[in-house]
Amino acid sequence: MPAEPGLNARTKSPGPLSGQQSRRRTLALLGAALSLPLLAPTAEAFDLDRERGVLTVAPQLSRVTPAVVNISVRQQVPVHQNPLLQDPFFRRFFGLPEWQAPQQRQALSAGSGVIVDAGRGLVMTNTHVIEHADQIIVSLVDGRQEPAEVVGVDSATDIALLRIRGDNLQAAPMGDSDRLEVGDLVFAIGNPFGLGQTVTSGIISALGRTGINRGGYEDFIQTDASINPGNSGGALVNSRGELIGINTAILSRSGGNIGIGFAVPSNLARGVMEQLMAHGRVERGRIGVSIQDLTPDLAQAFELPGVDGALVTAVETGSPAAQAGLQRGDLIIAVEGEAVRNSTALRNRIGLVRVGERVRITILRDGRQHQLQLRVAAL
Numbered sequence: 001m002p003a004e005p006g007l008n009a010r011t012k013s014p015g016p017l018s019g020q021q022s023r024r025r026t027l028a029l030l031g032a033a034l035s036l037p038l039l040a041p042t043a044e045a046f047d048l049d050r051e052r053g054v055l056t057v058a059p060q061l062s063r064v065t066p067a068v069v070n071i072s073v074r075q076q077v078p079v080h081q082n083p084l085l086q087d088p089f090f091r092r093f094f095g096l097p098e099w100q101a102p103q104q105r106q107a108l109s110a111g112s113g114v115i116v117d118a119g120r121g122l123v124m125t126n127t128h129v130i131e132h133a134d135q136i137i138v139s140l141v142d143g144r145q146e147p148a149e150v151v152g153v154d155s156a157t158d159i160a161l162l163r164i165r166g167d168n169l170q171a172a173p174m175g176d177s178d179r180l181e182v183g184d185l186v187f188a189i190g191n192p193f194g195l196g197q198t199v200t201s202g203i204i205s206a207l208g209r210t211g212i213n214r215g216g217y218e219d220f221i222q223t224d225a226s227i228n229p230g231n232s233g234g235a236l237v238n239s240r241g242e243l244i245g246i247n248t249a250i251l252s253r254s255g256g257n258i259g260i261g262f263a264v265p266s267n268l269a270r271g272v273m274e275q276l277m278a279h280g281r282v283e284r285g286r287i288g289v290s291i292q293d294l295t296p297d298l299a300q301a302f303e304l305p306g307v308d309g310a311l312v313t314a315v316e317t318g319s320p321a322a323q324a325g326l327q328r329g330d331l332i333i334a335v336e337g338e339a340v341r342n343s344t345a346l347r348n349r350i351g352l353v354r355v356g357e358r359v360r361i362t363i364l365r366d367g368r369q370h371q372l373q374l375r376v377a378a379l
Contacts, residue, residue: 061187061199063241067115067172068234070139070191071125071148071162075109075132112190112234113138113162114243116273118169123162124273125233126248127153130160138164141197152276156217156284156351158248159269160233161276172235175242177265178338180204180221188225188247188261190234200226205260210344212249212262217348220262221245227261236263245269271352284351285376287359288319289326291343302329304364309333310346324374326363333369334362350376 046055111129116122123138130136136148144166151161184204192198202225209220223236227250236245245263252258275282291310299307309331315322332340335349336359353359353376363370 057187057201057239060239060241061189061237064172064235064237064243065189065197065199066141066170067118067243068141068189068197069113069115069123070196071111071113071123071129071233072137072139073109073111073130073133074135074137110191110194110230111232112230112247114233114235114246115169115171116174116243118171121164121166121169122151122273122277123148123164124246124269125160125162126246127155127158127160129233130162136162138162140166140169152280152282154272154276154282156282157264157268157272159246159264159272159276161273172237172243173241174266174270175238175240175244177221177244177267180207180238180244180265182206185239186223186225186244187237187239188223188227188231188234188263189237190227190231190247192226192228192230194230202226202259208341208344209262212251217268217351219265219268219344219348220248221265223261223263224259225261226257226259227263228257229255231261268348268352275352275354282352283355283378285353285355285357285378286319287321287324287326287350287374287376288316289321290314291332291346293342293344294331302331303367304331308339308341309364310340310343320374320377324361324372326361326372326374327365329365331364332361333364336360337362 046057047059049056109129111125113123113125113129116124130150131153136150138146138148140146146164146166148162148164151163153160182204186202186204188200188202190198202223204221205224206222209222210218212218212220221236221244225236227247231247232249234247235243236247238244244266246266246269247261247263249262250257251260251262272282290313292313294304294307294309294311296307298311312326312328312330312332315326315328332346334340335346338349340346340349350359355376355378358373358375361372361374363372
């Protein structure tokens with residue numbers, strides 16, 4: 001019987017171990033103690049700090065924490081007064097001076113952001129963090145404070161892009177959010193309750209969440225990593241220290257974390273950022289179709305092999321879709337070779353294609369695939 005790797009063959013006592021073997025053995029013992037299977041990604045996610053004898057993700061997080069910033073917003077808001085004070089009869093009866101317009105007071109709010117381009121000083125955050133701001137101050141992890149200007153905002157995805165001027169900035173490495181899977185280990189980094197930079201951990205609980213922001217373009221990552229007020233605009237990173245989402249919202253009745261938080265996927269945020277850099281806003285397009293998700297019943301009725309894709313229920317006369325030959329009952333399964341999971345995914349994908357650009361879509365009709373080319377029109 002072959003000897004167990006990393007153990008002395010005769011006595012089974014610990015033998016000399018390489019760094020990788022030592023890490024795997026420690027993780028295996030930890031997994032056994034917790035009655036959990038040892039997954040391959042776990043061995044890469046944690047490092048064994050030999051000096052302290054603990055498992056840690058500090059080296060991975062050190063790649064991204066300098067890029068996560070605190071954002072302070074100053075704005076002038078009106079001071080609300082009792083409407084009776086505007087009534088001249090009421091004021092004369094009580095001997096009050098003549099009514100004057102209400103004064104304004106300065107309000108402060110805080111959020112988070114992520115440096116995504118160090119050379120150009122670009123910082124990504126949420127639109128709701130900086131809306132109505134008179135002044136925006138970005139605080140770096142080293143204590144520096146820099147005024148920020150707004151490059152552009154997109155309320156539909158709640159993504160905003162700022163620019164700061166500073167030396168020796170560090171940007172977060174961007175990850176591919178299309179490769180995420182439920183169960184992946186993630187870390188949320190931000191400024192909850194104004195406490196300063198804070199890291200929390202969890203897993204990806206679900207993908208493709210919608211219905212959180214009515215009327216918006218949504219494809220949220222759901223996570224149980226603690227996200228609280230002030231985390232908005234902060235980073236959601238994977239175990240490699242890559243930015244895979246921008247923390248945006250929580251589901252809570254109390255205003256605090258209950259283990260259900262949402263982040264905008266990095267690939268969606270990157271597409272918004274590119275348009276904001278180019279135009280200062282997102283120029284959303286349309287192709288002129290009504291679509292819906294494919295249910296099992298519809299799949300059976302149309303004799304389709306699965307439930308992935310967006311089913312065309314109507315085609316607008318004279319629209320780009322009609323000119324390209326798209327028909328009611330077609331199933332759109334890919335855009336530019338990228339698979340379309342559902343109607344929301346198609347809406348998000350077309351919504352980020354610049355007006356006037358041509359796009360290639362793949363459809364399933366009568367059991368056969370067809371490629372169509374169409375030009376995206378203005379929304």
